[in-house]
Amino acid sequence: MTAEGNTGRRPAAALVACGLSLVLALVAVVLWSLAATSSSVAYAETRDTALQQGTNAVIAFNTLDHKNVEAGLKRWEQYSTGPLHDEIQKSHKDYATKIQQAKSTTTAKVLDSGLTELDPQAGKAKMIAVVQVTVTIDGQKPSTKQDRYQAELTREGDTWKLSNLGTVPVG
Template sequence: MARVRTTRNPLVAAAIVLAVAAAGAAGWGGWSHYDAAHDDAAAYAEARDDALAAGEQAVQNMNTLDHAQLEKGLDSWEDSTTGDLHRQLVDGRDAFVEQIRTARTVSTAEVLSGAVTELDDRAGKAGVMVALRVTVTAPEGEPAVKESRMLGQLTRTSQGWKLSALGQAPVGNTAG
């Protein structure tokens, strides 16, 4: 009777084990990537980040204006807005131009921080709170620096998120 040899080459056995482990890791990685790409939470997070970036930029735009480049600044305001806020800016533009030309001020805003306060991605509505440092320079005297918090409502348009309302956030203790 012939004897069957049962010993194997250890290198072949190690290669098989490594190949099976690599195939398992590749399969798991592929599934994880697919799952993450089709996760509603990832899409929601992306919409939130887009709304925040647009909101911060729009609030900064609305608090920045140079009398020497007035038309460019007011165009930026109008490009950042939609709805009733946009209509108010367009309707009041001529009167505002006169006020700023008379005052000859320059205001610049710096975003300190921002947060999305609400997001309804399906309805295309979002709310943001943005903390700003605004510097207003008049023709004479020292620049005035003020920090403030603004609350904005955003509406998603075909051009992206735009401000549809903007106001000052309450400051201080509002508890009874």
């Protein structure tokens, strides 16, 4: 066969390759579109929001300044709901007195956190967090400690709030 005999096959092969590429591109667009609108994306967004807002709440509950106790306790109320919120309101004066008497300032940083449960329909989640807290008592050098927390979150509208918070024993 001569080289001239193969020239008819080259345009046909190029057309088939082009058509196949077009079909593959369309399939990729359809699959991407389905993935972008799937319930797994909504679940992931809910999970990320709950974790971020829960993390912020844990930080708020571990950050207080004895010179501005009222602002700290208002943050506690803002980041809480349910029984935890009720307890804060009920014990507000006792908490304020104890914090002022301790003359301490605490600053928290979450080192790691994660959701252990999430029920978007019920608006409930559970999380764990490792928190580094720097404690400064007037006249003393700051000290740092690490605590592990387990928290329950409840969604109010679009906001996830702490409904329970407790330390997890080490060991």
